[in-house]
Each structure stands twice: as structure tokens, then as C-alpha cells.
Amino acid sequence: MNTEISLLRREGLAVAEDLKGRLPDEVDKKRGPYAVIECFEEIPCNPCVVSCRFDAILPFKDINDLPFVDFSACTGCAVCARVCPGLAIFIVDESMDGDMGTIMLPYEYLPLPEKGRQVLARGRDGRVLFPATVVRVMKGGRGKTALVSLEVPKEYLQEVRSFSVEEEEDASQCSCASANLSEESIVVCRCEGVDLEEIRDLIARGYKTLDEIKHRSRAGMGPCQGRSCRQVILNELARDAGVSLEEFEAGSFRPPTTPISMDILAKGSEEDAENS
Ligand code: SF4
Numbered sequence: 001m002n003t004e005i006s007l008l009r010r011e012g013l014a015v016a017e018d019l020k021g022r023l024p025d026e027v028d029k030k031r032g033p034y035a036v037i038e039c040f041e042e043i044p045c046n047p048c049v050v051s052c053r054f055d056a057i058l059p060f061k062d063i064n065d066l067p068f069v070d071f072s073a074c075t076g077c078a079v080c081a082r083v084c085p086g087l088a089i090f091i092v093d094e095s096m097d098g099d100m101g102t103i104m105l106p107y108e109y110l111p112l113p114e115k116g117r118q119v120l121a122r123g124r125d126g127r128v129l130f131p132a133t134v135v136r137v138m139k140g141g142r143g144k145t146a147l148v149s150l151e152v153p154k155e156y157l158q159e160v161r162s163f164s165v166e167e168e169e170d171a172s173q174c175s176c177a178s179a180n181l182s183e184e185s186i187v188v189c190r191c192e193g194v195d196l197e198e199i200r201d202l203i204a205r206g207y208k209t210l211d212e213i214k215h216r217s218r219a220g221m222g223p224c225q226g227r228s229c230r231q232v233i234l235n236e237l238a239r240d241a242g243v244s245l246e247e248f249e250a251g252s253f254r255p256p257t258t259p260i261s262m263d264i265l266a267k268g269s270e271e272d273a274e275n276s
């Protein structure tokens with residue numbers, strides 16, 4: 001049995017394997033901007049699907065389905081990216097001639113960077129890739145997330161997934177690869193609003209298991225049931241214990257581990273009754 005934990009499961013980082021079926025072919029890349037949806041958690045969520053008036057996101061059979069884009073229909077209008085609560089949708093445009101393209105990223109901080117501002121483009125793991133220029137800003141509001149477009153070399157369009165606005169004097173330096181974020185600015189559990197500082201504080205105070213952290217902070221007890229934060233907390237606990245993540249005793253899972261419909265539960269009961 002393959003017990004290897006994927007990088008996506010362990011640290012929430014998507015790799016090429018995870019992006020299969022989520023990127024357009026060469027023909028569709030040339031047609032114009034398109035949406036890349038990096039949503040990998042089967043949670044009850046569908047604003048992207050219902051907001052797309054071009055039916056460019058394949059219809060869900062179940063509210064827990066994962067979204068996949070029909071690139072022949074996607075116009076890159078970015079409506080889905082504005083309403084995605086997971087900040088999981090990026091609008092890429094590599095249809096122009098030359099070496100540069102654009103990527104539009106959701107951005108939840110204020111103030112918004114202005115057009116022309118130099119920022120630090122970062123990869124999925126948060127590491128600085130290079131300075132980039134803001135070429136467009138779509139303000140947020142009324143339930144819509146602000147979007148910021150960066151000009152990026154085409155070869156990095158599938159690498160850049162966030163950015164940070166640094167002090168002017170730092171923007172030209174790429175040596176700050178070890179992100180200079182404060183712990184309280186790193187949200188671990190989005191559902192319950194728990195940041196990294198609180199998690200580390202609890203560990204330092206003697207809460208050494210996932211359940212203890214959950215019960216004290218409520219991290220992992222929101223609608224997504226820890227799908228986003230669980231691995232981050234386990235990483236912190238393992239690091240504190242001085243063991244690898246694989247060696248760390250993760251504790252037990254209580255079923256159901258993914259949301260399931262009452263229909264499936266009911267059918268299960270019927271089968272149980274027949275077999276008894
Ligand atoms: S970018 Fe626009 S057309 Fe494309 S999937 Fe999103 S909402 Fe639909």
C-alpha cells in the first residue's frame with residue numbers, strides 16, 4: 001500500500017500532478033484569458049459554478065464536487081474569482097505576443113496596490129520569485145474579492161500564486177525569500193479566524209495534540225472541518241516535538257471525513273438491514 005502523503009495533503013501545495021485537467025491546451029491558451037481553479041477540497045461550496053454566466057465551469061452533480069473549467073467556453077471574465085471564498089481562482093492571460101503575460105490574483109489586504117506599483121511575486125509556497133508590476137486593479141466590496149493583475153514572464157504564469165507589497169526600498173531585493181510575514185498575519189484556519197501566532201502560543205503553553213489545539217482555539221471546527229488547517233497545525237506540532245510529520249501521531253479521525261448526503265446514509269442503512 002502506498003502510504004506516501006502527497007505534498008498537497010501534507011502542506012496544501014499543489015504540484016504539476018494536481019493540476020492535470022485544470023489547465024488549457026495550447027489552442028485555448030491563445031484564445032484569451034482563462035480561469036485556473038486550484039480548488040482541491042471536496043467541501044459544500046459552489047459560488048464559482050453558479051456565478052459563471054458562460055457555463056464554463058462544468059456543472060456539479062453534487063455540492064461537494066470539484067470545479068473544472070471548460071476552457072473553450074471560459075472568457076476570463078473573472079466573475080468566479082471575485083466570488084470564490086477560497087481565493088482559489090486565478091485568471092491567466094498569455095494570449096498576447098511576446099514573453100510576458102498577466103495573472104490576476106485575489107487580494108484581501110488594504111490598501112490595494114496602485115497600478116504601476118512594484119510588488120513581490122510569490123509562489124504557492126509563499127517564496128519570493130521576483131519583483132513584478134501591477135498592471136490592473138479591480139476593487140472589492142459587496143461580497144466581491146479585489147483582484148490584482150501582475151505582469152509576469154509567461155514561463156512563470158503557473159508558478160505565481162500570490163504577491164506581497166513591500167516597502168519601496170525592499171521591492172528590488174529578492175533576497176527576502178524567507179517571507180517576512182508576522183505570525184499574526186498568517187491565517188491558519190479561515191473558517192474560525194485562527195492565526196499562526198495563536199497556534200504557536202498554544203503549543204508553547206503545553207497543548208501538544210491536534211485535539212487539544214482544536215478544543216482551545218476552535219481551529220479545524222468550522223465548516224470545512226480542518227481540511228485547510230489540519231496539516232499546518234500538525235506541521236507545527238511535529239516541529240515542536242522534533243519529529244517528522246510522518247512520525248508524528250496525528251490522532252484519530254472521526255467519520256464522516258467528507259460531507260456525504262443523507263441519501264447515501266439512508267441507502268447504507270437499507271443495505272445493513274438487508275445483510276442483518
Ligand atoms: S472566468 Fe468567467 S467565464 Fe471563465 S469560468 Fe470564471 S466566470 Fe466563467
Ligand code: SF4
Nearest residue numbers: 039045047048084086
Ligand atoms: S472554493 Fe472557490 S473554486 Fe472551490 S468550489 Fe468554492 S467557489 Fe468554487
